[in-house]
Structure formats: structure tokens, C-alpha cells
Amino acid sequence: MVEVDERPRDIVPETKDRILEAALLVFGEKGFHNATMAEIAEAAAVGKGTLYWYFSSKENLFSGMIDHGLGLLERNLYAIIDDQTLAFPNLFKRIIGYYLEFAYTHRHLARIFLNSLHGLDGDGEIHDQFLELHNRFNKLNGELIRRGRQEGYLRPDLEPEWAETVLAGLLSAFLGRCILIERDHQLAAETEFIYDCFLNGLGTR
Numbered sequence: 001m002v003e004v005d006e007r008p009r010d011i012v013p014e015t016k017d018r019i020l021e022a023a024l025l026v027f028g029e030k031g032f033h034n035a036t037m038a039e040i041a042e043a044a045a046v047g048k049g050t051l052y053w054y055f056s057s058k059e060n061l062f063s064g065m066i067d068h069g070l071g072l073l074e075r076n077l078y079a080i081i082d083d084q085t086l087a088f089p090n091l092f093k094r095i096i097g098y099y100l101e102f103a104y105t106h107r108h109l110a111r112i113f114l115n116s117l118h119g120l121d122g123d124g125e126i127h128d129q130f131l132e133l134h135n136r137f138n139k140l141n142g143e144l145i146r147r148g149r150q151e152g153y154l155r156p157d158l159e160p161e162w163a164e165t166v167l168a169g170l171l172s173a174f175l176g177r178c179i180l181i182e183r184d185h186q187l188a189a190e191t192e193f194i195y196d197c198f199l200n201g202l203g204t205r
Contacts (some may be wrong), residue, residue, distance in 0.1 A: 021034075177190075
């Protein structure tokens, strides 16, 4: 019997994107260790040979999926923060609002990202990729805090790293809500709350 080579002759962007979207669903539902390449190929409606033509291993596919999804988040956040015409209050709310909207509309990817540093300790390269991503998002949040201090909305004596930790904690909590609670979220109201909590706290005096 003659074997048919099912691998594509050329890279087709639409096929690659379909594989990445299928990987997002399968990895999001089953996690990295429990997901299989066969399941991802079936979800993408491609043969396993085609899948391995685009991605040489499960690790390579997982890494490509992260770059594909979180790269979009990062690019859009930097497009917002690079807008020098936005005063800090509007800048802060645009950034936070986009984080929440992204988590709400990309639940699987947001879940993978939030759980990444805890669930992938044994996978060196993937763990390093997530660590790099976390550091890049922390740098972005640090730029947001710098703008707040520069414009006089945040105290000049504020310790930047501590402020980044507070902001990351608030974000993680509300991103988790977007992921776990299967209902429509009041994203605008949640954004306003995070802004008020970060700048004014919860106390009455």
C-alpha cells in the first residue's frame, strides 16, 4: 500500500491559525500535560502529519499558542500606553479595561496564563517563556505606575515594585473572576472599582 504524505507543501496561515485556536481550546480545557496532539489535530480538523508539519512537538505548539494569543494582548496594551495624549486616569482605565475584556473573551488563554507559573514547574523552556511574559507585563504595569507618579496622581515616595505587586494582585483577582464566573461581567464598573481602590483604597479615612 502506498502511503500518502499528508503534510502541506507550503505554510498556509489560515491552517496554522486554526491549529493555534484548536490548541487554545484543548490546552485550556485539559491543561498542558493531559492534552494530546491527536486531540488538537481532531479539533483543528487536520491530520496529525499536518499538525507536526507546522509544530514539531507538543511543547513547540504550546509555545506558539502562547506567543499567538498573549502577543496580541501585549501589542494592544502597548498601543494604549504609548498614547501620550491620554491623561493618567483615562490611561489606567483603558489598560485595566482591556485586560478584563481580554480575559472575558479569551477565558482559556487567560486561565493558562494565570496558572502558568504554578502548573509548569517541570517544563524548563515553557516555564522560562511564561516567566519572560510575566516580566514583560510587569514592565508594562511599571510604565503605567511611572506615568501616574509623573502626572501627580500617585505619591512620589511610592515604592514602584510594591505598587506593581498591588496592581498585579488586583488584576489577578478580577481576571480570575472573568474566567471562573460564567456570566456577563460589569467590566466598566469593575474597571472603575480597581481604579478607585488602587488610588484611594477601601477605607473612609
